[in-house]
Every structure is written in structure tokens, then in C-alpha cells.
Amino acid sequence: MKKNSLWFSGIKTVQTAVATTGILLLTAVGTAQAQKLTGAGSTFDNPIFTKWFSEYSAAHPGVEINYQSIGSGGGIKQVTAGLVDFGATDGPMTDEQLAASKIKLIHIPAVLGAVVPIFNVPGVNDLKFAPDVLADIFLGKISNWDDARIAKDNPGAKLPNLSISVVHRAEGSGTTFIFSDYLSKVSKDWENGPGRGSALNWPKGIGGKGNDGVAGYIRQLPGSIGYVELIYALQNHIAYGEVRNAAGHWVKASIAGVTAAAASVKQMPADYRVSITNAPGADAYPISSFSWLLIPTQGQDAAKRKVLKDFLNWMLIGGEKEVSSLYYAPLPDSLIAREHQTVDNLK
Incomplete structure (x- = not known):
């Protein structure tokens, strides 16, 4: 009896040890998987990022991705200073910015999108904007809604005798870069004046924070x-x-129009930095752009880097299928395949 009692006691001890070891192993695995990533930048991307980061975290218990929608300029400043794990921008970083960054970065295209001219004109719901007219409105050369140049392209609109109030971004913004990049291509006065950039010396108007x-x-x-x-x-x-x-066609922003603009890129640069504003093509929407994630290539611990790489591959496989629901255009399949290689090569 005593022998059996000792035998059962031994079994119980072994079982307890195994159970304890299992718990410790599970805890260790959970701790290894638990990672908190931080990012900052583009408000252009914030709607799709909110969806993506929530879904990815839900499917990967212990992973938390916090994103600050502070504008592309702020995102570039934070990621180049090493204050966040990744950035996001709608205007690609310049050679000077990349050279000055204390963190080596690569651009990873995330989505394609459109910037649209929005307006509040009482009694008017539809307007057409010629490129030179749009530039001169933001330059302050056209200051009233019943101006003859606006009326010429909108013969059916009842344009009021009302002053135009220009609203632009208050902070460094990738959306501003896209818009000013477009205006610089279609207007010499704009190119030689405010020019292209994420932060401009605006001729007129008031600034709003974020989109x-x-x-x-x-x-x-x-x-x-x-x-x-x-x-x-x-x-x-x-x-x-x-x-x-x-091509001389009037186009309203749409997923198809952005996709047509992206199709104009016949040879994607190795670093993915490319402009598709004022793209050729009958159906191309002219104020279209890629938007990029800015990913460090050094300085992160192995566990955090593993989660970031996994998220990027998840984004390219599953995330891209969801972009149209929020009126972004999905990346071309050929580009996605190339980006997978870039992500896999991250050490």
C-alpha cells in the first residue's frame, strides 16, 4: 500500500512538473509574441491603417500597433529620429532627407489614392476645374466664384458672386505634396512660386490640421x-x-481612375519612389499617388522586426483586398510580388 502511495505521489509530482513546465512554455511563447509597434505619419492613409492594424492585432493576440495620424511631415521627422518603429508618407522622402536620417529607411508602397478638390458653394453641387484654373484659385489670381474662367467650364452652374476662401493643410503633409506636385506640373506660375513640397509658403488661405x-x-x-x-x-x-x-478629359476621382494613373508607370524605380500625378491616359485621374510605409532597415530588435515583416506580408496578401471598401485603389499584382521580395530581404 505504501509502495502504491509512493508511486501515485511520484506520478502526481511528475504531472505537476509537466503542467508547470507547460505553463512556463506557454507564458514564454506569449511573451515572445507580445509586441507593441508604434508608427506615425500620413492622415491620407489613416482610414485604411485603422482597419488594418485593428484586424491584424485581433488575428495576432499580444500584438499591438499604435499609429499617430499626424501628417506625413511629422511621420518623417519621428521615424528618421528613431522615435517610432515605422512612418507613413504620401510624398516620397527626398534624397537629402534620406541622407540626413539617422535611421536607414526604405519605402514600401501601401496603397494608391486620390486627392480631390472639395468645395462649399451654396446651390452648386458639381463643378469642373481646369488645371490652370485650379492653380490660379490657390494662387489667389481667381478670387470669386463667378469668375469668367470658372464659368466657362461650368456653363450650367449658377455660380454666386461670392469670394473664394482657400483652405490648405496647416502642417507638413503628404496630401499637400501630392496636390502641389500636380499643380507644379500643370502651372509654371505655381512651379515658380509655391512649388512642390509637403509644407509650402501659401499665397493665401487658412490652414486645417489633417485631412x-x-x-x-x-x-x-x-x-x-x-x-x-x-x-x-x-x-x-x-x-x-x-x-x-x-488627355483633355474631365475625370472625377474613382478607384478606376487611380488605377489607370498607376498603369502609366512602365518601370518602377528600385526604391519605389515615383510620381503619378498628371499621368497620361484617357481615364487617368490626374491627382493620384502612391502612399508609402517608411520601414527601418536597421536598429530594431529581432522580435519586433519579425512582427513588422509579418505585418507587411499580411498587408500585401490580405490587406490589399480591403482597400477598395475605403475608396483606395489596390496595388498592381506585379508590384505586390516585388514588394514581397523586398520585405523578405529585410534582415
């Missing part, structure tokens, strides 16, 4: 005009205009 800040001003201010990423116009029920493209 949502600009949209908020437009909703509240009759006679105003501004520019935002397409989804912000749709979500806020703000009218946005058609723009005449390089």
Missing part, C-alpha cells in the same frame, strides 16, 4: 475650397470636382 481638419473647414465655410484624400470627401458628404486630365 479631417480641412474637411471640417470646408463644411463650415460657404465659398471655401480645399483638397483632401477622396474618402474624407465621401465620409463628410462634401462636394468634390472633376479635373481635366492630361
Whole structure:
């Protein structure tokens, strides 16, 4: 009896040890998988990022991705200073910015999107904007909504005798880069004046914080005009205009129009930095752009890097299938295949 008692006691001890070891192993695995990533930058991307980061975290218990939608300029500053694990921008970093960064970075295209001219003109829901007219409105050369040049392209619109109030971004912004990159291509006066960049010396207007800040001003201010990423116009029920493209066709922003603009890129640069504003093609929407994640190639611990690489591959496989629901255009399949190689090569 005593022998059996000792035998059962031994078994119990072994079982307890195994159970304890199992718990420790599970805890260790959970701890290894638990990672918190931080990012900052583009408000252009924030709607799709909110969806992606939430879904990825839900499918990967212990992983948390926190993103600050502070504008592309702020995102570049934070990621180049090593304050966040990744950045996001709608305007590619310049050679000078990349050289000055204390962190070596690569650009990973995330989505394609459109910037649209939004307006609040009482009694008017549809407008067409010729490229030179759009530039001169933001330059302050066209200051009233019943100006003859606007009326010429909109013969059916009842344009009021109302001053134009320009609204632009207050902070460094990739959306501003896209818009000013386009205006620099279609207007010499713009190119030789404010030029292209994420932060400009604006000839006139008031600044709104983020795409949502600009949209908020437009909703509240009759006679105003501004520019935002397409989804912000749709979500806020703000009218946005058609723009005449390089082929001479009037085009309203759409997924198909952005896709057509992206198709103009015949040879993607090795570093993925490319402009597709004012792209050729009958159906191309002219104020289209890629948006990029800025990924460090050094300085991160192995566990954090593993999670970041896994997220990027998840984004390219599953995340891209969801972008159209938020009015972004998906990346071309050929580009996705190439990006997978880039991500896999991250050490």
C-alpha cells in the first residue's frame, strides 16, 4: 500500500512538473509574441491603417500597433529620429532627407489614392476645374466664384458672386505634396512660386490640421475650397470636382481612375519612389499617388522586426483586398510580388 502511495505521489509530482513546465512554455511563447509597434505619419492613409492594424492585432493576440495620424511631415521627422518603429508618407522622402536620417529607411508602397478638390458653394453641387484654373484659385489670381474662367467650364452652374476662401493643410503633409506636385506640373506660375513640397509658403488661405481638419473647414465655410484624400470627401458628404486630365478629359476621382494613373508607370524605380500625378491616359485621374510605409532597415530588435515583416506580408496578401471598401485603389499584382521580395530581404 505504501509502495502504491509512493508511486501515485511520484506520478502526481511528475504531472505537476509537466503542467508547470507547460505553463512556463506557454507564458514564454506569449511573451515572445507580445509586441507593441508604434508608427506615425500620413492622415491620407489613416482610414485604411485603422482597419488594418485593428484586424491584424485581433488575428495576432499580444500584438499591438499604435499609429499617430499626424501628417506625413511629422511621420518623417519621428521615424528618421528613431522615435517610432515605422512612418507613413504620401510624398516620397527626398534624397537629402534620406541622407540626413539617422535611421536607414526604405519605402514600401501601401496603397494608391486620390486627392480631390472639395468645395462649399451654396446651390452648386458639381463643378469642373481646369488645371490652370485650379492653380490660379490657390494662387489667389481667381478670387470669386463667378469668375469668367470658372464659368466657362461650368456653363450650367449658377455660380454666386461670392469670394473664394482657400483652405490648405496647416502642417507638413503628404496630401499637400501630392496636390502641389500636380499643380507644379500643370502651372509654371505655381512651379515658380509655391512649388512642390509637403509644407509650402501659401499665397493665401487658412490652414486645417489633417485631412479631417480641412474637411471640417470646408463644411463650415460657404465659398471655401480645399483638397483632401477622396474618402474624407465621401465620409463628410462634401462636394468634390472633376479635373481635366492630361488627355483633355474631365475625370472625377474613382478607384478606376487611380488605377489607370498607376498603369502609366512602365518601370518602377528600385526604391519605389515615383510620381503619378498628371499621368497620361484617357481615364487617368490626374491627382493620384502612391502612399508609402517608411520601414527601418536597421536598429530594431529581432522580435519586433519579425512582427513588422509579418505585418507587411499580411498587408500585401490580405490587406490589399480591403482597400477598395475605403475608396483606395489596390496595388498592381506585379508590384505586390516585388514588394514581397523586398520585405523578405529585410534582415
